Amino acid sequence: MCTVQEVSVVGDDRRIFAENSYEFKVWCSHAVKTTYGLKIVFPIEFIVMNRSSCKFTGYSERYNCQLFPDTNTIEIRDFTANEIPAKQLITFTVDSVLNPGTFGQIGLGTFLTMDAA
Numbered sequence: 001m002c003t004v005q006e007v008s009v010v011g012d013d014r015r016i017f018a019e020n021s022y023e024f025k026v027w028c029s030h031a032v033k034t035t036y037g038l039k040i041v042f043p044i045e046f047i048v049m050n051r052s053s054c055k056f057t058g059y060s061e062r063y064n065c066q067l068f069p070d071t072n073t074i075e076i077r078d079f080t081a082n083e084i085p086a087k088q089l090i091t092f093t094v095d096s097v098l099n100p101g102t103f104g105q106i107g108l109g110t111f112l113t114m115d116a117a
């Protein structure tokens with residue numbers, strides 16, 4: 001299981017429906033092996049954009065970042081060349097997300113690791 005410690009907007013554009021990058025700070029109770037991927041399911045209030053790929057920063061330059069707008073999901077594979085120990089903070093940024101259309105309460109998202117082997 002992984003726990004999201006913090007999610008924040010990168011930059012100053014906090015307008016509704018503005019395109020932004022988001023920084024995630026996450027730790028997992030298990031080691032994240034090099035064959036693992038990350039899956040982020042955003043709350044319904046956010047919009048994952050319909051593009052062919054996305055930008056992922058914070059780890060290896062070789063990664064595969066896919067967008068699934070129908071399920072509001074981003075999947076990142078092949079992002080680390082070394083196993084990440086359990087309970088180590090993992091900090092990364094993804095783009096291709098539109099801010100919520102409201103300043104009110106938003107729903108919960110989901111963060112998972114998946115074995116891509």
